[in-house]
Amino acid sequence: MTSTAGMAPPAIALIGIDKSFGPVHANRNVNLVVERGVIHGIVGENGAGKSTLMSILYGFYEADAGEIRVDGETVRIRSSREAIRHGIGMVFQHFMLVPPLTVLENVMLGAEGGALLARGARAIRRRLAELGREYGLEVDPDAIVGELSVGLQQRVEILKALVRGAEILVLDEPTAVLTPAEADQLFEMLRVLKSQDKTIVFITHKLREIMALTDRVSVMRRGEMVATYETSATSPPELADAMVGRKVILKIDKGPAHPGRVALEARDLVVRDDRGVARVGGVSFTLREGEILGIAGVAGNGQSELLEALAGIRASSGGEILINGRPLALAQRNPHDERRIGVGHVPEDRHRAGLVMPFEACESAMLGFQHERTYGRGWLYDRKAIIADADKKMGAFDVRPRAPLLKTANFSGGNQQKLVLAREIERNPKILLVGQPTRGVDIGAIEFIHKRIVAQRDAGKAVLLVSVELDEIFALSDRIIVLCGGRVTGERKPDETNARDLGLLMAGVSERAA
Amino acid sequence: MSAPLAPLPQWADVALIPLVNVAAAFIISGLVVLAIGENPLEAVQILIGGALGDLEGVGFTLYYATSFIFTGLAVALCFHAGLFNIGVEGQAYIAGLGAALAALHLGFLPGYALAVAAIIAAALFGAAFAAIPGYLQAYRDSHIVITTIMFNYIASAVMGYLLVDVLRVPGQMNAETEAFPETGRVPQFHEILSHFGVHWPVTPFNLSFLLALAAAFVVWLLIWRTRLGYEIRTVGANPTAAVYGGISPARVTIVATLLSGALAGGMAVNVILGEEHRLILEYTAGFGFVGIAVALMGRAHPVGVILAAILFGMLYQGGAELAFDKPKISRDMIVVIQGLVVLFAGALEHMFRRPVATLLARRTAQPPI
Numbered sequence: 068m069t070s071t072a073g074m075a076p077p078a079i080a081l082i083g084i085d086k087s088f089g090p091v092h093a094n095r096n097v098n099l100v101v102e103r104g105v106i107h108g109i110v111g112e113n114g115a116g117k118s119t120l121m122s123i124l125y126g127f128y129e130a131d132a133g134e135i136r137v138d139g140e141t142v143r144i145r146s147s148r149e150a151i152r153h154g155i156g157m158v159f160q161h162f163m164l165v166p167p168l169t170v171l172e173n174v175m176l177g178a179e180g181g182a183l184l185a186r187g188a189r190a191i192r193r194r195l196a197e198l199g200r201e202y203g204l205e206v207d208p209d210a211i212v213g214e215l216s217v218g219l220q221q222r223v224e225i226l227k228a229l230v231r232g233a234e235i236l237v238l239d240e241p242t243a244v245l246t247p248a249e250a251d252q253l254f255e256m257l258r259v260l261k262s263q264d265k266t267i268v269f270i271t272h273k274l275r276e277i278m279a280l281t282d283r284v285s286v287m288r289r290g291e292m293v294a295t296y297e298t299s300a301t302s303p304p305e306l307a308d309a310m311v312g313r314k315v316i317l318k319i320d321k322g323p324a325h326p327g328r329v330a331l332e333a334r335d336l337v338v339r340d341d342r343g344v345a346r347v348g349g350v351s352f353t354l355r356e357g358e359i360l361g362i363a364g365v366a367g368n369g370q371s372e373l374l375e376a377l378a379g380i381r382a383s384s385g386g387e388i389l390i391n392g393r394p395l396a397l398a399q400r401n402p403h404d405e406r407r408i409g410v411g412h413v414p415e416d417r418h419r420a421g422l423v424m425p426f427e428a429c430e431s432a433m434l435g436f437q438h439e440r441t442y443g444r445g446w447l448y449d450r451k452a453i454i455a456d457a458d459k460k461m462g463a464f465d466v467r468p469r470a471p472l473l474k475t476a477n478f479s480g481g482n483q484q485k486l487v488l489a490r491e492i493e494r495n496p497k498i499l500l501v502g503q504p505t506r507g508v509d510i511g512a513i514e515f516i517h518k519r520i521v522a523q524r525d526a527g528k529a530v531l532l533v534s535v536e537l538d539e540i541f542a543l544s545d546r547i548i549v550l551c552g553g554r555v556t557g558e559r560k561p562d563e564t565n566a567r568d569l570g571l572l573m574a575g576v577s578e579r580a581a
Numbered sequence: 582m583s584a585p586l587a588p589l590p591q592w593a594d595v596a597l598i599p600l601v602n603v604a605a606a607f608i609i610s611g612l613v614v615l616a617i618g619e620n621p622l623e624a625v626q627i628l629i630g631g632a633l634g635d636l637e638g639v640g641f642t643l644y645y646a647t648s649f650i651f652t653g654l655a656v657a658l659c660f661h662a663g664l665f666n667i668g669v670e671g672q673a674y675i676a677g678l679g680a681a682l683a684a685l686h687l688g689f690l691p692g693y694a695l696a697v698a699a700i701i702a703a704a705l706f707g708a709a710f711a712a713i714p715g716y717l718q719a720y721r722d723s724h725i726v727i728t729t730i731m732f733n734y735i736a737s738a739v740m741g742y743l744l745v746d747v748l749r750v751p752g753q754m755n756a757e758t759e760a761f762p763e764t765g766r767v768p769q770f771h772e773i774l775s776h777f778g779v780h781w782p783v784t785p786f787n788l789s790f791l792l793a794l795a796a797a798f799v800v801w802l803l804i805w806r807t808r809l810g811y812e813i814r815t816v817g818a819n820p821t822a823a824v825y826g827g828i829s830p831a832r833v834t835i836v837a838t839l840l841s842g843a844l845a846g847g848m849a850v851n852v853i854l855g856e857e858h859r860l861i862l863e864y865t866a867g868f869g870f871v872g873i874a875v876a877l878m879g880r881a882h883p884v885g886v887i888l889a890a891i892l893f894g895m896l897y898q899g900g901a902e903l904a905f906d907k908p909k910i911s912r913d914m915i916v917v918i919q920g921l922v923v924l925f926a927g928a929l930e931h932m933f934r935r936p937v938a939t940l941l942a943r944r945t946a947q948p949p950i
Contacts, residue, residue: 402825404827426815434826448807
């Protein structure tokens with residue numbers, strides 16, 4: 068299937084690409100060769116470094132080390148403008164379109180060809196008609212973009228790249244926003260483009276799409292390019308294996324769970340995102356006292372919305388939440404009331420939600436509990452009590468430096484996370500909702516945090532753990548449910564499953580593999 | 582992406598950066614004076630002499646400063662909630678109406694209870710007028726910058742109509758109310774001091790100054806020592822975290838604008854109850870807008886606001902002297918300085934951060950990526 072002329076240089080060659088953001092090593096010595104005229108898939112878990120790599124190719128970041136070759140020539144790409152000049156076009160998951168403008172105006176944007184529009188508009192209109200005929204990419208140039216379907220909007224994005232002379236098209240998770248029918252149309256479109264000798268790099272985490280569409284597939288894991296296969300010579304289990312890897316599972320001393328009464332139950336919970344799209348489509352589960360229920364899944368499959376709904380931050384649009392067997396009234400589904408009835412919540416994103424970065428640590432350490440009398444009776448706060456309380460929590464969770472007056476932003480990620488955990492756990496909640504507890508946290512802190520979460524379980528608390536790190540799910544959970552596309556695709560016990568099995572469930576393949 | 586700024590020591594952040602910003606504004610102002618053909622150093626001398634040279638100058642300086650403390654606090658309080666209240670001018674104007682109506686119609690109140698009632702009325706009217714843009718921001722997503730600007734025009738039109746057609750004393754040419762009774766006024770310092778046999782030249786400097794200092798203290802207490810202040814700062818710094826913490830950003834928005842409007846009412850107390858003793862057309866004279874410059878320069882901290890307000894009081898009083906002594910320099914020079922302060926302390930607040938950080942760190946800054 069991959070019949071590339073032996074001597075022609077590859078369309079893209081990335082050699083030894085390395086990129087760090089502070090302590091996070093996003094790309095480690097990555098090598099990738101994409102031959103001309105093929106559809107090349109890149110798969111990997113969330114945070115594996117796929118998007119960083121493509122951002123380097125498109126000039127958003129510059130690599131710390133390494134070389135980029137386009138058609139065999141070493142190039143330096145410092146901006147998207149330079150990427151376009153080298154024939155690289157990018158279609159982002161979130162479209163870069165101006166909804167009130169027409170298709171023509173959107174395509175022209177940045178390529179107007181002079182101070183007056185008429186001449187450029189004529190040229191682009193002609194070009195759009197040509198592209199429509201050549202590739203079957205027909206779209207009404209005078210339609211308002213905001214009124215087009217998502218699939219057509221994506222087509223406009225592709226046309227934008229083609230009009231600018233893209234020979235290499237990079238699509239970042241293009242099907243995330245599409246219906247299955249629209250995705251099929253997209254694949255058809257991409258096959259036509261390939262037949263016209265365009266090169267396509269297709270980033271996804273859905274194995275089904277890789278198998279259906281690509282000629283070749285490269286797998287990234289933890290910033291490294293771990294393998295490249297001919298698609299026809301591989302299989303979803305092999306890819307899942309490579310994606311997840313045979314990682315050393317962090318071992319923590321953890322006795323068997325002693326589950327007690329049901330503390331939290333969800334029945335047919337439906338949760339919509341801000342745009343009204345159902346991100347959780349009828350999820351049911353129970354969580355007992357004294358157990359850790361892990362929710363696994365690739366990021367963006369409804370876990371965040373589920374967690375927010377359980378914590379009362381996001382309204383659910385269907386189904387029931389029961390706490391200690393009693394349905395939680397709608398009026399009580401807010402963070403304030405839920406905290407009072409004993410639901411602690413460590414949010415997935417400490418920067419965005421869990422902490423207030425410009426605040427002193429002691430002030431961040433009372434967020435959500437600011438009404439409590441511990442911090443002062445009546446109107447005025449008792450500063451001494453606030454500082455003493457924070458100092459106690461910081462001591463209990465080994466937050467370093469133990470400085471309640473230091474600005475929150477000045478702590479390292481691990482210590483910020485410990486501060487959040489200290490705040491939520493030290494209040495002794497009955498139910499603890501934990502989202503991505505060790506994201507961006509160093510190894511030492513990970514071990515510490517894991518021990519604390521297990522200690523909560525052993526103290527009879529009901530712990531719900533949402534994590535995109537399979538390691539973490541395995542290390543902590545007593546039971547695992549897997550979400551894909553907002554639905555539960557399976558439930559497993561950690562000692563009766565393995566990474567490959569979970570990887571398939573996460574990719575939406577429901578039948579049990581070996 | 583640009584290189585992260587090296588963290589500054591706190592003293593540099595709190596004191597040095599604002600000083601550098603203000604110094605830049607004054608240096609440019611000096612160049613303007615030079616361009617006009619006057620000696621900037623001589624101008625500064627006259628300005629400071631006029632503002633602080635004698636007790637009369639000091640009285641006027643502090644009288645102006647009192648208004649600026651109130652309007653500055655009003656803007657600063659909203660800053661903490663992440664809101665930019667540009668409507669202090671209009672809120673102070675409407676507050677004047679409240680003060681006047683109370684002082685003129687509640688004459689049955691005993692003694693200085695009338696003045697107290699008038700002060701409360703000023704705060705209530707200011708708050709009520711601010712509440713509308715606050716509500717629109719909180720529940721209707723209308724941006725408060727736009728609505729408060731528009732509400733300044735509404736205030737101006739409404740007050741113009743009321744003063745010309747409704748409240749004007751019949752037979753009078755001036756668009757103003759009749760004078761308030763003695764007990765409806767805020768006493769001036771020279772009156773009080775004369776009771777004790779101390780002589781102070783006649784100036785409009787009145788007890789509102791103490792009220793302003795008290796307000797500054799209360800604002801400090803509110804912002805940094807109360808639950809409400811904590812909620813206000815959380816919403817201003819990170820609305821997502823506020824929601825996570827069970828705080829309603831909409832409610833905080835409304836409360837912050839109410840308090841801001843009430844503070845704006847303090848200007849009516851100073852000018853209408855403390856000096857004019859009647860409501861007059863366009864009495865706010867742009868002081869509400871100066872409050873923005875004061876809040877920016879004072880970095881939204883009550884102490885900074887007091888210092889910045891005194892500086893602007895000096896500019897207004899000394900500027901009048903300067904315009905008198907040097908006819909080539911008009912009072913508009915003060916507006917120029919004010920504009921430059923807004924430019925350097927507000928719009929270009931971070932312009933000197935990097936050089937200062939570099940200088941302090943004594944090493945070469947990383948080039949921007």
